[in-house]
Amino acid sequence: MTQPGTYTGAQLIWESLIREGVDTVFGYPGGAILPTYDAMTEYTIRHVLVRHEQSAAHMADGYARASGRVGVVVATSGPGATNLVTGLATAMLDSTPLVAITGQVGSALLGTDAFQEVDITGITIPVTKHNYLVTRAEDIVPAIREAFAVARSGRPGPVLVDITKDAQQSRATLDWEAAVPQRHLRHLPAPLDPSVLAQALDLIRQAKRPIILAGHGIQLSGARAEVLALAERADIPLALTLLGLGAVPATHPLSLGMMGMHGEAWVNRAIQEADLLLAFGMRFDDRVTGKLKEYAPHAKKIHIDIDASELNKNVPVDVAIVADLGDVLRALLPEVPVADRSSWLGTIREWRGDSAVRDIKNLPDDGHLYAAHVMHDLWRLTKGEAVVVTDVGQHQMWEAQYYKHDGERSLITSGGAGTMGFALPAAIGAKIARPEAEVWVVAGDGGFQMTFAELMTAVQEGVKVNIAVINNGYLGMVRQWQALFYEGRYAATPILSPDFVKLADAFGIHGQRVETRGDVAAAVVQARAAGGTALIEFKVEQEDSVYPMVPAGAALHEMIRRPSALAETGSDPV
Amino acid sequence: MPHVLVVYTDDEPGVLTRVASLFRRRSFNIHSLTVGPTERVGLSRMTIVVDSDAPRVRQAVEHLRKLVNVLEVQQLGERPMVVRDLVLVRVATAPEVRSEVLQLAQVFRAAVVDIAEDSLVIECTGSLAKIDALVDSMRPFGILELGRTGAVAMARGTRTPSPSRPAVPLRTGAGPEAMSV
Numbered sequence: 001m002t003q004p005g006t007y008t009g010a011q012l013i014w015e016s017l018i019r020e021g022v023d024t025v026f027g028y029p030g031g032a033i034l035p036t037y038d039a040m041t042e043y044t045i046r047h048v049l050v051r052h053e054q055s056a057a058h059m060a061d062g063y064a065r066a067s068g069r070v071g072v073v074v075a076t077s078g079p080g081a082t083n084l085v086t087g088l089a090t091a092m093l094d095s096t097p098l099v100a101i102t103g104q105v106g107s108a109l110l111g112t113d114a115f116q117e118v119d120i121t122g123i124t125i126p127v128t129k130h131n132y133l134v135t136r137a138e139d140i141v142p143a144i145r146e147a148f149a150v151a152r153s154g155r156p157g158p159v160l161v162d163i164t165k166d167a168q169q170s171r172a173t174l175d176w177e178a179a180v181p182q183r184h185l186r187h188l189p190a191p192l193d194p195s196v197l198a199q200a201l202d203l204i205r206q207a208k209r210p211i212i213l214a215g216h217g218i219q220l221s222g223a224r225a226e227v228l229a230l231a232e233r234a235d236i237p238l239a240l241t242l243l244g245l246g247a248v249p250a251t252h253p254l255s256l257g258m259m260g261m262h263g264e265a266w267v268n269r270a271i272q273e274a275d276l277l278l279a280f281g282m283r284f285d286d287r288v289t290g291k292l293k294e295y296a297p298h299a300k301k302i303h304i305d306i307d308a309s310e311l312n313k314n315v316p317v318d319v320a321i322v323a324d325l326g327d328v329l330r331a332l333l334p335e336v337p338v339a340d341r342s343s344w345l346g347t348i349r350e351w352r353g354d355s356a357v358r359d360i361k362n363l364p365d366d367g368h369l370y371a372a373h374v375m376h377d378l379w380r381l382t383k384g385e386a387v388v389v390t391d392v393g394q395h396q397m398w399e400a401q402y403y404k405h406d407g408e409r410s411l412i413t414s415g416g417a418g419t420m421g422f423a424l425p426a427a428i429g430a431k432i433a434r435p436e437a438e439v440w441v442v443a444g445d446g447g448f449q450m451t452f453a454e455l456m457t458a459v460q461e462g463v464k465v466n467i468a469v470i471n472n473g474y475l476g477m478v479r480q481w482q483a484l485f486y487e488g489r490y491a492a493t494p495i496l497s498p499d500f501v502k503l504a505d506a507f508g509i510h511g512q513r514v515e516t517r518g519d520v521a522a523a524v525v526q527a528r529a530a531g532g533t534a535l536i537e538f539k540v541e542q543e544d545s546v547y548p549m550v551p552a553g554a555a556l557h558e559m560i561r562r563p564s565a566l567a568e569t570g571s572d573p574v
Numbered sequence: 575m576p577h578v579l580v581v582y583t584d585d586e587p588g589v590l591t592r593v594a595s596l597f598r599r600r601s602f603n604i605h606s607l608t609v610g611p612t613e614r615v616g617l618s619r620m621t622i623v624v625d626s627d628a629p630r631v632r633q634a635v636e637h638l639r640k641l642v643n644v645l646e647v648q649q650l651g652e653r654p655m656v657v658r659d660l661v662l663v664r665v666a667t668a669p670e671v672r673s674e675v676l677q678l679a680q681v682f683r684a685a686v687v688d689i690a691e692d693s694l695v696i697e698c699t700g701s702l703a704k705i706d707a708l709v710d711s712m713r714p715f716g717i718l719e720l721g722r723t724g725a726v727a728m729a730r731g732t733r734t735p736s737p738s739r740p741a742v743p744l745r746t747g748a749g750p751e752a753m754s755v
Contacts, residue, residue: 121588125595130642133588150642183584183642309636312629 217281
């Protein structure tokens with residue numbers, strides 16, 4: 001019997017999502033979520049049917065990272081829910097706001113090992129900011145509303161709401177205002193402490209060789225203008241983390257480029273020689289610090305992050321500020337003295353020398369195609385304006401080195417988790433979030449084979465992404481480690497691929513293969529012009545490695561450079 | 575070195591798992607964890623004793639503070655505190671030693687809460703050291719069974735008020751039959 005003024009739990013889910021401003025969900029139906037899918041037909045909301053739930057989470061992740069909105073995933077109980085786990089972990093480590101809604105068996109069956117029953121709230125505790133097991137229709141709206149608030153607030157992240165089938169089927173009233181969330185406010189940072197800001201200003205005033213470490217938090221905080229204003233006013237160069245790429249324009253005169261394991265040598269050297277680090281929304285991950293004991297030994301350190309647990313975690317700092325970065329910089333800016341650090345900037349320029357172009361210039365002119373060529377040409381041909389979504393491995397690092405990201409949210413990549421298979425689904429999500437953007441997938445032959453079933457999702461949804469598969473016939477980054485650290489024993493790294501052109505054909509999309517540098521540009525032009533999703537397979541040099549490289553556990557200045565035997569044969573392909 | 579933490583949480587299913595999970599992930603050994611209701615409905619209070627170095631404990635505290643269900647974390651040990659543990663110990667008491675055991679229990683101001691033909695159950699509350707001493711003194715007679723609550727701790731001096739709950743408690747979970755945490 002339908003009571004007036006009440007809704008089914010399934011309807012309440014959609015009512016809540018629409019009130020939270022959701023226009024698209026990524027999902028896969030199944031038994032325990034069926035009432036919710038049935039109710040979906042009453043609402044104007046786009047549902048993207050994925051081919052695997054892991055991809056749904058990555059799509060929502062790409063959607064969120066491209067737009068700054070919350071990405072939403074829907075999946076059924078049991079395997080539907082467990083398939084989300086990798087995607088949730090990816091979002092957790094890279095601070096992406098997601099809300100995952102999963103169906104659960106009826107509440108009377110909880111704990112009985114019923115068909116497709118899995119304790120997904122238990123499983124996802126470490127990979128979500130918070131999760132909910134909802135067993136009553138009247139709890140759905142408060143849980144979803146709070147889930148969005150938690151996902152967005154502070155350091156963003158994924159939240160899972162597991163809703164039993166009977167909760168979806170039973171009825172409750174909708175009182176949106178009574179469900180206003182409050183608990184996410186428990187952990188907001190304290191107001192800025194003027195004495196701590198004064199300490200930071202003192203360090204900035206005294207510094208001769210300061211450097212800003214620009215992280216993902218800049219984009220999450222929306223603090224690009226403030227960061228640039230501070231850098232320009234105090235004449236401080238910027239070194240970027242992988243997820244910081246795009247936070248400030250790569251072509252800005254103060255932007256040095258990427259730091260860390262595959263960062264530029266002069267950037268790492270600048271960090272090692274600096275007398276002040278200003279860490280903005282970054283977390284001193286082991287991939288950017290190298291050996292902690294020898295990290296930036298001469299530098300005082302100011303660390304600003306919204307997550308208190310990141311402060312003094314890996315690197316002890318002199319001034320730790322828990323706050324939204326933009327708020328801190330707006331408070332600091334008027335007090336920051338105008339400075340001219342041309343001598344420090346000149347020193348870095350000397351270290352840089354010609355090495356900015358040296359690596360790509362020095363690639364051997366042996367007729368082989370190198371991934372660096374592809375990235376460089378892709379950057380040139382798209383004028384650096386594309387949103388590039390990368391997978392994980394060598395191609396990811398080459399992209400980071402050779403594609404100069406000027407725009408915010410223009411690089412989407414799995415940094416913290418390093419999740420292979422991320423690129424294609426995340427790119428589909430990014431394109432749906434920003435249909436006007438040109439979206440490129442850059443993936444390796446290994447990672448692409450993990451999730452390429454989503455090509456069909458792109459086709460079904462009419463989504464155009466351009467795909468560059470960098471095929472070197474190896475799980476390249478692992479092969480590189482085997483070459484450098486395991487005496488060249490290539491255990492399980494050679495990998496066969498299907499004929500990607502035929503594969504593209506089977507999916508009904510444009511496909512082509514490129515094996516020489518001269519064909520790169522034409523292929524990119526054709527892929528862009530193709531009506532729908534287009535795939536280019538780039539058959540690149542098989543045993544190329546990413547340089548420079550700080551071996552894991554080495555100090556940041558102990559970099560392996562490209563072997564000179566290669567470097568001496570270079571022509572000038574740039 | 576043992577660190578004593580007091581954690582105020584929502585009284586909700588799953589909260590204990592979330593808290594314990596933070597310590598498990600970092601390979602902390604929890605020395606003891608006690609939890610119970612407070613003077614406010616819907617608010618639980620945990621006393622957690624962990625053995626680790628100070629920076630790692632500080633990290634764990636910051637992570638506890640990020641849990642949605644956690645209202646407040648106090649790290650005691652930075653100030654004077656009262657720590658109490660309760661033990662129930664069943665001691666073998668052959669007729670010739672029974673009076674000696676009773677005398678010892680008196681010294682510790684422990685109560686005898688059960689008497690059987692060949693054993694006594696002694697209850698004692700006190701500092702961790704006092705309980706350890708009581709247990710040691712009973713050991714020669716033969717300890718048949720022993721249960722300790724783990725520490726409950728409170729800072730000395732001015733009362734720190736319990737954090738207040740938000741006006742709208744969110745009810746999620748397995749229903750009223752579920753355990754309180």
